[in-house]
Amino acid sequence: MKNKLIFSFLLLLSFVKLGLADNIQFTATAKTNVSVGEKFVITYSLNTNSAANFESPSFNGFTVLSGPNQSSSSSMQIYNGKTIQSVSYSITYIVMANNEGKFTISPATVFINGKTYKSNSLNINVGKGNSSTQSAGNNKNQHNQTVQENNTPTNVSDKDIFLKASTDKKSVVQGEQIIVTYKIYTNVQISQYVINKLPSYSGFWSQDITGKNNNVKQYNEDVNGKSYAVAEIRKVALFPQKSGTLTIEPLEVECLAQIKTKSKKDPFGDIFNDPFFSGFSNSFFDSYQNVKRVLNSNSLNINIEPLPETNKPNDFNGAVGNLSISSTIDNTDVKTGDAITLKVTISGSGNLSLIDKLKINFPPDFEVYDPKIVDNITLGSDGMKGSRTFEYLIIPRNAGQFTINPVSFSYYDLNKKQYITQTTDSYNLNIAKGNGNESNVSINAVNKEDIKYIGSDIRYIKKNNFNLKQTTHVFFGSLLFWGLFLIPILLFILFVVIWRKKIKENNNIALMKNKKATKIAQNRLKKAQLYLKDNNSNAFYEEIFKALWGYLSDKLNIPVSELSKETAGDALLNKSVTESTSHQFIETLNDCEFARFAPGGNTSQTMDSVYSEALNIISIIEKELK
Structure with a gap:
């Protein structure tokens, strides 16, 4: 019971502590049902702007296309004397589902004011994607230039088109800015390109600096003696958040390269194969074939030096x-x-x-x-x-x-x-x-x-003398609170103790007989008294004998069948009853027997005397046994 009391008290304190805890909420939201190949947004939201050291989960089963992208906002109002401040901070990822099935994205972690907070996990159900077909033959313009798409890059080599990642620095200190530039090098015409997969930039805080209009910077550059047209398709500013060797994963880009092919239906044959007619032939009878290429940039290893500890300000x-x-x-x-x-x-x-x-x-x-x-x-x-x-x-x-x-x-x-x-x-x-x-x-x-001030939102401090009086009474923590809290517990403990003691006593038959011996004897004496008033001598003496022998049997825990005058006397002496009292008990039994069977024993005076002796001796023995 003592452990139960302590547990109840600690439980009450835990509820109080929960009520005083800070109300920082860190939640993750995303679509729960997507298709294979579908792109969707995962958002991590905080109601504070002091987050630091955000740790993203592992997006197993998904490809991260963009992120982490960060944004924050705040607002404040003072209304009716209360300051209400609203702060929101969000980190978003754009991801793409790769395979069918049910996936669980583990919680993200953030550190705020020295404490660690975790978001909820996300359960994403990825279904089968929708497939679509496109026509292979499609007239492109009035010059009969035919565009055909071929997924096998048989006409374009890795030397004709490739993707390269470069950085302005190979070794920096923790927190120093790094600019990573992704360039497409090509000596064939490219009709379009799409970024399929962005690096996760693990260990970095990233910010896309490509530009609002995504204007691609283009120029020519010689590589190994060969001239290439270069397009800077993406530029990212990175800020390392930890020291060591960090790896920037490759960027994946899908593009369509246009390869010029000769038309098989040239009606003039070799006439226009002459270089003189090459311009006319190329512009009218040539066709183009679209070749799809998936390009992956090189990975980059950046050496991040820790900031010096010497002379670091507090x-x-x-x-x-x-x-x-x-x-x-x-x-x-x-x-x-x-x-x-x-x-x-x-x-x-x-x-x-x-x-x-x-x-x-x-x-x-x-x-x-x-x-x-x-x-x-x-x-x-x-x-x-x-x-x-x-x-x-x-x-x-x-x-x-x-x-x-x-x-x-x-x-x-x-x-x-x-x-x-x-x-x-x-x-x-x-x-x-x-x-x-x-x-x-x-x-x-x-x-x-x-901020808005309405009426008397903010009250000024009064410096003049004034009287204070209590307007409200706090119930929690008061004497009445603790009394109402502890008294039921104490009463319950007392009830259990008494109840267990009662069960123990009921299981002790000898003890119960001992306690009830006097009461049973008194009931029999009352019954004998009724027989005395009715002048029923036989019933009277029978009840007197039952009262005396029954009391002695229950009190001394000796069966009635084993009792006799000799054993009764010895048993009383063993229970520290005086010899005179023991002798008086035997004399009372003898007087009862003599009056019962002697002539004239049935008179009311004789029965009244026997009744008095029996009542007296039981009272004397009861006092001495205590």
Whole structure:
């Protein structure tokens, strides 16, 4: 029972702890029914913007075409005195189903404020894909140029067309930007191309920088003395998240190469085989054959050096590049309750998108909300450049002179090969006492649309003397709560103890007879008294004998058949009954027998005397046995 009590108490505490836990939600969503070859989106959503070290699951049975692609948004409202902030952060993948069957994508993992969170798993049912056929013969233009598709690349060699991946750096430090470019080299005409499979970029944070309009940059390049037309079809900025040798997997592209063939229905035969007519013949009587080729780029091995531990600042959070920090504040002379906007901007080139919110020590009299992150980042051929701005909304609650200390920002400078720490200016604020009218709260910031003050949402601190009285009584944790919680448990324990004791006693027949001996004897004496009133001597003496011998048998746990005057006397002496009491019990039996059978024993006076003696001796023995 003690273990049950402890378990109940711990169970109650666990419910309280669950109610106080943070409400971070990490969910995965995707279509549950797809077909073989179908492309669909898998989205991982978070209701916070402070996620770090996202670990994607293994997409067994699927081909990752794109991802991880990251996006975030945030909004804030103050309504009826409550601050409501909505933050969303999502990571998306575009995948393609390869085979029929039922597949399970294991949970993804993310680390937030030192804690590990896992998403839900996804169950995907992949059905049979739909097949379609295309006509092989199709007139393309008015010059009778015939286009035919051939899936066997018999007319195009690997030297005629190939895909190559190159990087601007082969060895970098952790967090340093790498530009990977994918180029198609060809000396035959290409009518179209499609990217079938994108690399997963395991160990990297990736960002496509090909361009919004996907404009393909084209030029000529000599390879091993042979001229090729080159098209840069994809460019990606990578930021390594761990050290070691990381491998960039091949990119898969499917393209159609147009191969010129001679028409078999040339009515002029060898006349137009003369070089003089080659231009006329090629433009009118030649046809083209489409040859489908699947190209795979080479894989790349990148050596990632860890960041040096020597002289690493305590506030370093992984920023790498050529960066700088600046700050602005919209107002330094305000009243209590007025809003102030502090903007801290980090600009330059590097891993700007991976820089998390800064640690700023604001005065304790200020109410500060989570920053709004504004990105002005451009992704060009030379990588990621621009700025990331953190907008902090500050509301002073007390009047006085306050100082916002300089904000420190540390990063690893790629040019100097060392850690650099920069700080912003400090700001001295003069906060005057407000008029106490919350409806006049002003907001001088670019994010006015994100925050609304209605009526008396924010109440000011009262400094004058006033009396406090309790308006509500918290039931949880009060004496009444613990009393109502513990009393039923204690009563239950007491009930079980008594119940088990009762069962034990009932199983002890001798003990039960011992306890009931006096009561049974008293009942028989009462019955004898009734016979006494009716002057029924035979029944009276019979009940007196039963009362005396029955009491002695039950009390001493001796069967009646084994009892005699001699054994009764010895048994009483063994139970520490005095010799005089034992002798008195034997005398009472003798008087009862004499009165029963002697002449004149049936008189009411004689029976009354015997009754008194029997009642008296039973009472005396009961006292001495206790």
